[in-house]
Amino acid sequence: MKSTAHAFSAHARAALQDQSLQAALGRVSGGFADKRREAVAALPEFDALRARAREIKEHTLAHLDFYLERYEERVVAGGGHVHWARTPQEASRIVVEICQRAAAKRVTKGKSMVGEEMSLNEALESEGMDVVETDLGEYIIQLAQEPPSHIIAPAVHKTRRQISELFRAHHQNYGLPERASDVAAIVNEARDVLREAFVSADVGITGANFLVAQTGSNVLVTNEGNGDLTSSLPRVHIVTAGIEKVLPTLEDVAVFLRLLGRSATGQEMSAYTTLFTGPRRGGEPEGPTQYHVVLLDNGRSALLGNEFHEMLRCIRCGACLNHCPVYGAVGGHAYGWVYQGPMGSVLTPLMVGLREASDLPNACTMNGRCREVCPMSIPLPTMLRRLRMREFEQKLTGARVRWALAAWAFLAARPALYRHLTGAVAWGLAALAGRRGRLRRLPFAGGWTAGRDMPAPAGRSFMRQWRRRGMQ
């Protein structure tokens, strides 16, 4: 997917004016957060599981080469093939060639964020293949020709009315002229259309939630069962995954499954958890005859052991998005690439470059909720601060901000002058606010009062009030 992360500010401004988007965001993100809270409260050992998952992941990352090689051995022993790709372009070329060798005309796909990194749909379509997304959310945005706006709910930005209109516009060829307007009818309509795609596909492509080194299995978690039909009906099954998805054993996977559903949608478990271990074996009547796994690096190995290493623990649950006030206000498209919200604000600059995505580390209020709810305890705010520091060091920060930071650093190193000046500013603002006690406009900082009045400062600085109360 081509990045437009450099235009975050413009996207965010447009998103705030988009009434349909605001209605869709208001309804859905709150729901996920409430359900997560209830699910976590009902599982007393949630924090213990979280600590165990972190341990498992850190151990695996410390021995990543070992576990990946072990995984490859098991896949090959089961009759499958493993392909290694450094870049998204390399990975999509590998997938296209497998499809071409299979003389594929139609390809079905399950949801895969790595597939988005690879721009896989575009690559397959440019070679004349018919690509059908089978996850309902992905199918909706494919019809709308839009990228996903949430890593677990790709069409979360769409209202029911918009989806109903989209289906009416695209499904008339299937003999479905009536507009479906309630949720059940919309889902049934998609099911009718997708059923034909499932049985006629030559190749099925899915992502992977986890890869198991012990058995060479790929663990896929969905709520719709579309991943199972995508992988088991076509002649060829291709799995696309990032190299950090590997876990040592099936027992380890069980720990992560208990965290994933609860953190993502508030479910104890997602509806379908399937393990795929190679193509059909001799004598089996069904299943793919070819099984390929394409493992993508795309900058992941460069993170091992550096200051962003902990990001490799991410299991793409989406909890940080669901609890982020910035994501909740502007939605996922504003972030301009595959990943959104706090995890996207860290990953996108690391994968597409800090210069391209320099706004993202600043699209954060540092409230810390993402860190609190992350099942893998990833210190997202700390990493966003590190990215800001990198921006400053690489002179990507704007002149005004650099000037302001330099002035602040100068003052902070001179406490007496700092206290004197901040005291004077607080007094000045209080005087400006007068009896109203609120400021309608701020000199040099109009953005703070563009949407609401600002309460006037107390008139004296915190330090001065502290001293007056005899606390120092």
Ligand code: SF4
């Ligand atoms: S950073 Fe944490 S909360 Fe966000 S998607 Fe990854 S695992 Fe989930």
